[in-house]
Amino acid sequence: xxxxxxxxxxxxxxxxxxxxxxxxxxxxxxxxxxxxxxxxxxxxxxxxxxxxxxxxxxxxxxxxxxxxxxxxxxxxxxxxxxxxxxxxxxxxxx
Amino acid sequence: xxxxxxxxxxxxxxxxxxxxxxxxxxxxxxxxxxxxxxxxxxxxxxxxxxxxxxxxxxxxxxxxxxxxxxxxxxxxxxxxxxxxxxxxxxxxxxxxxxxxxxxxxxxxxxxxxxxxxxxxxxxxxxxxxxxxxxxxxxxxxxxxxxxxxxxxxxxxxxxxxxxx
Numbered sequence: 001x002x003x004x005x006x007x008x009x010x011x012x013x014x015x016x017x018x019x020x021x022x023x024x025x026x027x028x029x030x031x032x033x034x035x036x037x038x039x040x041x042x043x044x045x046x047x048x049x050x051x052x053x054x055x056x057x058x059x060x061x062x063x064x065x066x067x068x069x070x071x072x073x074x075x076x077x078x079x080x081x082x083x084x085x086x087x088x089x090x091x092x093x094x
Numbered sequence: 095x096x097x098x099x100x101x102x103x104x105x106x107x108x109x110x111x112x113x114x115x116x117x118x119x120x121x122x123x124x125x126x127x128x129x130x131x132x133x134x135x136x137x138x139x140x141x142x143x144x145x146x147x148x149x150x151x152x153x154x155x156x157x158x159x160x161x162x163x164x165x166x167x168x169x170x171x172x173x174x175x176x177x178x179x180x181x182x183x184x185x186x187x188x189x190x191x192x193x194x195x196x197x198x199x200x201x202x203x204x205x206x207x208x209x210x211x212x213x214x215x216x217x218x219x220x221x222x223x224x225x226x227x228x229x230x231x232x233x234x235x236x237x238x239x240x241x242x243x244x245x246x247x248x249x250x251x252x253x254x255x256x257x258x
Contacts, residue, residue, distance in 0.1 A: 029219035030207050038254050078146040083166050085203040090146040
């Protein structure tokens with residue numbers, strides 16, 4: 001019974017790891033536009049056009065999904081973006 | 095150029111320096127320097143960014159995330175401290191090793207956020223973004239902080255140009 005419970009919990013945790021996660025950057029009034037573009041290029045490997053498109057999305061719509069995929073990588077990106085002081089959250093990509 | 099005499103070998107390597115002069119009058123930077131240092135010191139007490147999982151209940155994960163970010167921010171501040179301690183900065187010159195540039199960029203962002211939160215509450219986001227601020231209608235006490243906000247943005251602009 002205990003084993004069954006543990007297995008069940010592990011399965012639930014594993015499935016939560018399988019769900020894609022979205023890395024979302026939120027707008028803030030402080031960061032310079034070219035700073036945000038630079039961070040997107042450095043952290044996410046965007047080219048100029050992609051980085052500028054996401055920066056504009058953040059600026060005009062208040063948020064931009066900058067990456068989507070497995071949880072571990074999403075966490076890694078979120079950590080780096082927070083290190084650069086960009087307001088970042090992780091959402092389940094339902 | 096530094097010469098590094100490591101075990102049995104002599105390696106020569108260049109440490110590229112970044113140097114530029116701010117456009118702002120050096121009398122202004124001299125006047126602002128002590129206040130920038132004050133704001134810099136206050137940043138140590140600034141709260142960390144919110145954990146990115148909005149519904150995370152795992153306290154250990156949150157603690158480890160925050161402690162790691164806290165250490166990284168402290169390392170960034172050390173690089174900025176090197177810039178602020180240089181006598182050239184007060185005279186409007188920015189000079190640092192290229193390796194410090196990213197750390198300084200991040201740490202300046204932290205100060206600008208702190209200044210915005212603590213001292214520029216009377217200004218709207220639009221005023222800050224457009225730079226269209228009328229000081230005659232604002233308290234004179236916010237003027238030096240607004241100048242700090244602008245001067246630090248200029249340092250960031252210069253650094254971004256240098257490293258990109």
